[in-house]
Amino acid sequence: MPVAITLFRLFLTLPTLYLLLEGRTTLAGFLILLAGVSDWLDGELARRNNKVSQFGLLLDPLVDKIFVLSVLSFFLYRQEIGLLPFVLLLLRELSVSFLRSLSVEKGYAMPASYLGKAKAFFEFLTLLALSFERGPAELLLWLSILLAYVSLYDYLLKYLSYGGGR
Numbered sequence: 001m002p003v004a005i006t007l008f009r010l011f012l013t014l015p016t017l018y019l020l021l022e023g024r025t026t027l028a029g030f031l032i033l034l035a036g037v038s039d040w041l042d043g044e045l046a047r048r049n050n051k052v053s054q055f056g057l058l059l060d061p062l063v064d065k066i067f068v069l070s071v072l073s074f075f076l077y078r079q080e081i082g083l084l085p086f087v088l089l090l091l092r093e094l095s096v097s098f099l100r101s102l103s104v105e106k107g108y109a110m111p112a113s114y115l116g117k118a119k120a121f122f123e124f125l126t127l128l129a130l131s132f133e134r135g136p137a138e139l140l141l142w143l144s145i146l147l148a149y150v151s152l153y154d155y156l157l158k159y160l161s162y163g164g165g166r
Contacts (some may be wrong), residue, residue: 003056008096009038010063013070015081020131029131035067036124043112057109063069065093068123075130084154085141089123092148099159108162115151119144 012035019028032145042060046052059154075081097118103110112120129137 002042002051003105005038005042006060006063009035009067013160016071017074026129029128032127032131050134054109057111064120081129085145088145089148095152096155099155103159113151113154115154119147119151122147
């Protein structure tokens, strides 16, 4: 069930982008909220029902990256966010994916940290603020970036502590 919820979030990406493109921002905001709730729900169900899988540990962050970066790219296209914050988040996501790939190669799956989850929470809040054209979207975006790089540092420390880089 948790993997199905994660795949549902992946499915939400294209309808969300379509609704944003059509100017139906309230409905797109609802899908963003649904995606954010599903991000919390799949992990919660997996832990509660003891259904945490290696596949789910790898799929969940990938789907989050696809959803968040796709929707952010729409707002970049519409010039509602700047290129710098988008590139900073993109580079962080690629870096964490690289670290996760290296850790899997060494036999350790790097699960999402609390900092990474906080980053994802603020990213979804940013997307909601942008879609509803309300709230401090730029502040939320920069908080997301700050958490992104603090969590990247945390992932790097975890990777090195598990024998990475040797």
